């Protein structure tokens with residue numbers, strides 16, 4: 001098994017009296033696509049934000065790419081931050097910048113390269129996510145939902161990360177666009193060797209591209225494994241999610257491919 005590059009141990013995160021994560025432990029090996037599921041408000045986004053240091057934990061430890069959040073110096077943490085990309089659930093793009101400028105935002109901050117080279121690299125990222133050169137000069141308000149997600153993904157990939165953290169990448173997309181985005185994420189994982197930490201509600205995505213799924217309930221991981229493990233899980237929420245009407249339909253489709 002590949003080395004774990006995201007390790008969370010005994011995490012607790014509280015907001016006042018609201019304890020959202022309560023002794024959560026999880027590790028993600030290099031090259032894996034992990035899908036994180038859970039009921040609305042169960043703490044999926046909080047977990048993502050805690051792993052990347054945007055939310056303070058009240059207990060436990062986080063290590064990413066071998067760097068421990070608590071013992072790392074500011075420089076060490078900044079250096080490790082440059083090795084991941086993030087696609088946030090909301091507010092994915094800066095509205096006053098064009099698509100190309102959005103993609104270049106982090107590059108400008110972290111890479112010491114000429115504008116010409118930056119344009120070239122950003123155009124390559126744009127193409128990688130299936131956008132056209134004509135989209136480069138558009139503003140976020142001129143993009144469809146699917147195009148916005150793709151542009152945000154291009155921005156997350158702008159500085160060649162080893163890990164991408166994706167918060168509901170397919171939410172708000174029609175099933176065809178969602179399927180295309182899933183394929184894109186899978187292709188990027190295969191070709192770039194990316195490790196993908198993906199928060200999702202999308203059962204289709206879990207079936208289509210995730211190597212492993214982790215389910216959060218009661219502040220902890222209550223089931224963890226490939227889809228086959230989730231289908232047998234005993235936890236009531238996990239059972240209802242994977243063995244509800246829609247879950248059963250998908251499970252049946254996968255077991256019996258259409259002729």
Ligand SMILES: Nc1ncnc2c1ncn2[C@@H]1O[C@H](COP(=O)(O)OP(=O)(O)OP(=O)(O)O)[C@@H](O)[C@H]1O
Pocket residue numbers: 015018020038039040041042043044045046047
């Ligand atoms: N900055 C914050 N301050 C206070 N409470 C917060 C903050 N961020 C999140 N929470 C609370 O933490 C809980 C978990 O929120 P989170 O966004 O992680 O849920 P989620 O599982 O991602 O839900 P959804 O599927 O609806 O996006 C919620 O009760 C939310 O109100």
